[in-house]
Structures are given as C-alpha cells and as structure tokens.
Amino acid sequence: MPDRITEFIGKVTDSGTCTGCGLCAGLDNSGKSFMKDTPLGPRPSISSDHRIPDDIFHCCAGHRLDYPALYRAHYGKYPESWLTGTISGVYTGFCKDEQVRRNSSSGGVITAVLTTLLETGRIDSAIVVTQGIPEPEKASVVIVSTAEAIRAASQSVYIPVSTLDVLHKLDPEKKYAITCLPEQSAALRYLQHKGHPQALSIRYILGPYTGTAIYPAAITTFKTINGVKRHDRVSSLKWRAGEWPGYLEILTESGKVLRSPKVYYNFLIPFFVTNTSLQSMDFANEFADLAVGDAWSPEFESQGQGFSVVVSRNESMTAILSEMKHQGILSLEDAPAESAHSMHGHMIDFKKRGSYIRNRMRRMLLMKAPDFGYKPAVIGIKRVLVELVISAIFLFGRTRLFRLILYLLPERIIGPLFNSLRLRWKSISKKTKRQGLTSYEVIISEQ
Ligand SMILES: Cc1cc2nc3c(=O)[nH]c(=O)nc-3n(C[C@H](O)[C@H](O)[C@H](O)COP(=O)(O)OP(=O)(O)OC[C@H]3O[C@@H](n4cnc5c(N)ncnc54)[C@H](O)[C@@H]3O)c2cc1C
Structure with missing residues (x-):
C-alpha cells in the first residue's frame, strides 16, 4: 500500500x-x-x-509552487514586474575570454561567474549540467571543483535533466553554486526558507532564461532523418557548437558529422516540446541570483560571437558582476530593462499568458495542471484564440502521424521552411502577443 x-x-x-x-x-x-x-x-x-x-x-513544480508567497519570503515584496521578476541590475554583455565565449551558449557569462565564484573562494564546488555524461546522447548534473570542469560544462542542454536529485549528496558544511531551470530555482528557495541544510549550502543560484526544451526522442529522429544508421552511435553532441547562436552538432562513431544551425533545428520543437515547457509560467528564472539569456536583437546577431542578457536579482550579485567587469573578465553594458526584455517579448508572453491559458485548458478537460499561485489579471479573447492555434500545433505535432512529416522532408528543406513559417507566424501574432503585455498585472490566488 x-x-x-x-x-x-x-x-x-x-x-x-x-x-x-x-x-x-x-x-x-x-x-x-x-x-x-x-x-x-x-x-x-x-x-x-x-x-x-x-x-x-x-x-513540487508539477503540482504547486506558490510564487507570490515565495516573493514575500525571499524578496520581502512582490516584483515591480511580474514578467521578469525582481531586478537589481540588467546588462547586455559577454565574457572577454574568447575561448570561454566561443564555447558557451551565448556570451559565456554563467561559466565566467561560476569560475570567479570558485576562484575567489566564495564556493567550494559548482553543481552544473553537462551533456555527454554518462554517454554522449545523455546529460547529467555533476559536482565539480575546478575551473576546467566548469568550462567543460558550458553550453545549454535542451533535453530534460534532473538536477535537484543531487541535493542529498551535498555536504551542508560546504558552499556550492548551482545552475538550474526556473522552477528548480524557486523550489530551492522554498527549501532554503524552510531551513533545509543542503539547500542552504547552495549559496548562489545561477540559471538560464528558459523557453522550451525537447524530449530525447528528438535526437534519435534528427539522426534518422539525416541518414544515420541505428547502430551508428553518437560519439559527441553539442547543442550550441561554433559561432553564436551556434548549431546542433552530432558526431557519430562512423565519422558522420551532422550540423544544423540553431534557427533551423528549432523545427524539432513543435514535434518534441516537453510538457514542462508548456506549463511553466517562469521564463526569466525569477528566483535565481543571476539569470542569463541570449541577447536576441539584430544589433547583436549581426556581430555573431555571442551576447547575453544578464539579470542580477540582488545587490550581492550586482557587486560580483561589477567586480568582474572592473577586472576585465566581463564586458557589461547597462541595459534599460524594457529594451532588454523586449528581446524576449514573444517567449515572456508564451509563459506568462500562454502557460496560464494552457494550464487552464488542461483543468477544463479535467486534467491535472500545476498551480503557481497567481493568474494574469486580463487576457483578451484574441490572445486565447492565438493560444488555441499554438496548442493545436503542439497537440498534433507530437502525435506519431505528424512526426512522420519529419521523415518525408529532408532537414535542409524543413529547417529553412520551419524557420520562415515561424518568423511569419511571429509577425502575424506579434500584435496580439504583445498587446497589453507591458501593463501585465496578476491576481494572486491565496493557497
Ligand atoms: C532548456 C533551455 C531553454 C532555454 N531557452 C532560452 C530562450 O528561450 N531564450 C533565451 O534567451 N535563452 C534561453 N536559454 C538560455 C541560453 O540557452 C543560455 O543558457 C544562456 O544564454 C546562458 O548562456 P551563457 O553563455 O552565459 O552560458 P554558458 O556559459 O554556456 O553556461 C551554461 C551553463 O548552464 C548550465 N545548464 C545548461 N543546461 C542546463 C539545464 N538544462 N539545466 C540546468 N543548467 C543547465 C550549465 O551547467 C552551464 O554551466 C535556454 C536554456 C536552456 C537550458
């Protein structure tokens, strides 16, 4: 029983x-x-x-995480903006070490900050997520204590990775920094405020902005549609190889090399997007000390090399960033919060209104959906209609029948085709998706 x-x-x-x-x-x-x-x-x-x-x-983020209560406990108040959370400083920038910058997802800021925390004795070890452990197609959380190992864990991992199972392995006498996804950061804050000894040993939480992740089956499909035989195993996989924004790079034991630019392999998203991506209402990692995303803007994209949007959520992290800037480790430019966030308007809306609507629809269909303790104060009917289209794409895309499309169209066609459809849809839905977003307010549902 x-x-x-x-x-x-x-x-x-x-x-x-x-x-x-x-x-x-x-x-x-x-x-x-x-x-x-x-x-x-x-x-x-x-x-x-x-x-x-x-x-x-x-x-448990699959059940309930009371964000308003966490805001009160952790920051002492609600955020000025429920779109992006509490902010101490916002910047655009990158790590000045060319190799770190090139090997990272965007500007190498997370890798650089973890390394500084270690080298200045602020932490004993970093808890990072790295692709390739225990085998090239898989990814795991690891505890590392050298700058070299932190650098080896650079880059985003876009398949689900359990991170917080590491908790019971932590030594409460030691000091750690961790990288984790938004709800994981929030769950850790809850535990810290409850006095959980291992959670308290985590002195710094760093995390990526998080839009979508995909199920591991996407890798198998990607290999198959590119003509890789079943027995030809992956020997190396990188999600953001090469010059920013990078490409998915898969090497196989027989010597095959598959490369797909990030903007093209996004076509896997409608077919393999995870449920977590669709239900989360936190894009900007609201309970991380440091949240970092790609600096998507024509100005930066035209330069390549790698640029990040960097958000510090408290004075202590702001002071660390300032120290790193003065030591020449980071290049950081103050960015007006609005312009930094407008780079991510589409994804912020996808989470802050889209996830709410999707979760609501699940409940209406008598399915379980997580509760984050608040809801958007206003959602227009047009926005709901846009969500119905998006949800239908995900609903059908994830069926076996629709995944067959991937086997019929070569990647060199579906990649650019999907990208152009995505951009067209973005421009059609932009007005509706941005409408009312800047005045986004919430209703707090007491739990
Ligand atoms: C699933 C996912 C979705 C994302 N979606 C977006 C998006 O829509 N828009 C956007 O602007 N940015 C997104 N990002 C963030 C972006 O890809 C970069 O991670 C971010 O810009 C930081 O870049 P960096 O160069 O500073 O990181 P790096 O210096 O390359 O360091 C990356 C660090 O992140 C950690 N990490 C990688 N993957 C994971 C993971 N799955 N869980 C926990 N820790 C991890 C590693 O431990 C590593 O230390 C996403 C990241 C992930 C993991």
Whole structure:
C-alpha cells in the first residue's frame, strides 16, 4: 500500500505534469529513491523506505509552487514586474575570454561567474549540467571543483535533466553554486526558507532564461532523418557548437558529422516540446541570483560571437558582476530593462499568458495542471484564440502521424521552411502577443 507521499508523486508523474527535476529523489533522506531515464526524460523511482518530508507537497513544480508567497519570503515584496521578476541590475554583455565565449551558449557569462565564484573562494564546488555524461546522447548534473570542469560544462542542454536529485549528496558544511531551470530555482528557495541544510549550502543560484526544451526522442529522429544508421552511435553532441547562436552538432562513431544551425533545428520543437515547457509560467528564472539569456536583437546577431542578457536579482550579485567587469573578465553594458526584455517579448508572453491559458485548458478537460499561485489579471479573447492555434500545433505535432512529416522532408528543406513559417507566424501574432503585455498585472490566488 503506497503511503501518501508515494501516492502523490505517482499522481504527478501519471498526470504528465512531472518536470523530472529530481527534487523528490533529492529530498529523500534515505538516499534510496532515484531518477530513472524514460522517453519523457527523468522520472522518479521512489523507494518504499523513503524519508521524503511533507515539504514536497509545497515545492513540487508539477503540482504547486506558490510564487507570490515565495516573493514575500525571499524578496520581502512582490516584483515591480511580474514578467521578469525582481531586478537589481540588467546588462547586455559577454565574457572577454574568447575561448570561454566561443564555447558557451551565448556570451559565456554563467561559466565566467561560476569560475570567479570558485576562484575567489566564495564556493567550494559548482553543481552544473553537462551533456555527454554518462554517454554522449545523455546529460547529467555533476559536482565539480575546478575551473576546467566548469568550462567543460558550458553550453545549454535542451533535453530534460534532473538536477535537484543531487541535493542529498551535498555536504551542508560546504558552499556550492548551482545552475538550474526556473522552477528548480524557486523550489530551492522554498527549501532554503524552510531551513533545509543542503539547500542552504547552495549559496548562489545561477540559471538560464528558459523557453522550451525537447524530449530525447528528438535526437534519435534528427539522426534518422539525416541518414544515420541505428547502430551508428553518437560519439559527441553539442547543442550550441561554433559561432553564436551556434548549431546542433552530432558526431557519430562512423565519422558522420551532422550540423544544423540553431534557427533551423528549432523545427524539432513543435514535434518534441516537453510538457514542462508548456506549463511553466517562469521564463526569466525569477528566483535565481543571476539569470542569463541570449541577447536576441539584430544589433547583436549581426556581430555573431555571442551576447547575453544578464539579470542580477540582488545587490550581492550586482557587486560580483561589477567586480568582474572592473577586472576585465566581463564586458557589461547597462541595459534599460524594457529594451532588454523586449528581446524576449514573444517567449515572456508564451509563459506568462500562454502557460496560464494552457494550464487552464488542461483543468477544463479535467486534467491535472500545476498551480503557481497567481493568474494574469486580463487576457483578451484574441490572445486565447492565438493560444488555441499554438496548442493545436503542439497537440498534433507530437502525435506519431505528424512526426512522420519529419521523415518525408529532408532537414535542409524543413529547417529553412520551419524557420520562415515561424518568423511569419511571429509577425502575424506579434500584435496580439504583445498587446497589453507591458501593463501585465496578476491576481494572486491565496493557497
Ligand atoms: C532548456 C533551455 C531553454 C532555454 N531557452 C532560452 C530562450 O528561450 N531564450 C533565451 O534567451 N535563452 C534561453 N536559454 C538560455 C541560453 O540557452 C543560455 O543558457 C544562456 O544564454 C546562458 O548562456 P551563457 O553563455 O552565459 O552560458 P554558458 O556559459 O554556456 O553556461 C551554461 C551553463 O548552464 C548550465 N545548464 C545548461 N543546461 C542546463 C539545464 N538544462 N539545466 C540546468 N543548467 C543547465 C550549465 O551547467 C552551464 O554551466 C535556454 C536554456 C536552456 C537550458
């Protein structure tokens, strides 16, 4: 007979809202629960002897994370903007070390900050996510204690990776920094405010802006449509290889080299987008000390090389960035918050209004959806209609039948075709998606 916690986790997993973050396994003080690989990413395997505390009911992102309560507890108030969260400083910039910048996702800022935290003794180790462990197609969280290992973990990983299962391995006497996705940062803050010793040993949370991730099956499909035989295994995979914005690069044991520019391999998104991407309402990693995204703008894109939007959420992180700038490690230009955020208007809307509508539709269909404790104060009917189109694309795109399209059209056709359709759709829906966004307000639903 499963106990109520096992039953709860089972319900979250079965309902399809589990984000695979690994928090439940990481909270198990018995150390016997773990995350197992599935086609939908990591999923929990909970031991019958588990010692998971009741906290899990309040910080599982597949169930409920009370953002307003967390804002009050962590920042002492609600943010000025619910679109981007509490802000101490906003910049555009990059790491001045050419190699770090080139090997990273955008400007190498996360790698540079982690390295500085380590080298200045602010942390003993960094908890990072790296592609290629335990094998080239997979990705894992690792605890590293050298600058070299931090650099080796540069680049974004766009498949789901459980990160918080690392919690029970942390030494409360040590100091860590972690990189994690938005709801994972929020869950960690919840635990820190509850006095969880391992969560408190994490002194810095750094995280990417997070739009969409894709299921691992996307890699298999990408290989197959590019003519790679089933037995020809991947020997190396990078999501953002080469010059920014980079390309997906897959090398195989037989010597095949597949390369697809980021803007082209985005065609995999409608077919393999994760449920987590569709349900999350946090794009800008609102509870990370430092949140970093790509600086998408014609001005930066025309230069290549790599530029990031950098958001510090407290004075201590702002001081670290300023120190790094004066030491010549980072190039940082103050950016007006509005212009920095307008680079991401589309994705901010996708999360802040789109996810709310999608979660609401799930509930209307009697399906489980996570609750983040607030909802947009106003959503126009046009915005709902746009969401119906987007949701229909994801609904059909993820079916086997529609995935067959990928096998019929070569990547050199579907890549550019998808990109041009995406840009056209972006321009058609732009007015509706941006309408009312700058005056976005929320209604807080007490829990
Ligand atoms: C799933 C996902 C979706 C994203 N969507 C967007 C988007 O829509 N728009 C946008 O502007 N930016 C997005 N980003 C962020 C962007 O890709 C870069 O990560 C960000 O600009 C930081 O770049 P950087 O050069 O400073 O990072 P780097 O210096 O390359 O360092 C990257 C760090 O991120 C960590 N990391 C990588 N993947 C993960 C992961 N899955 N979970 C936890 N930690 C991880 C690594 O540990 C590494 O230390 C996304 C990132 C991810 C992982």
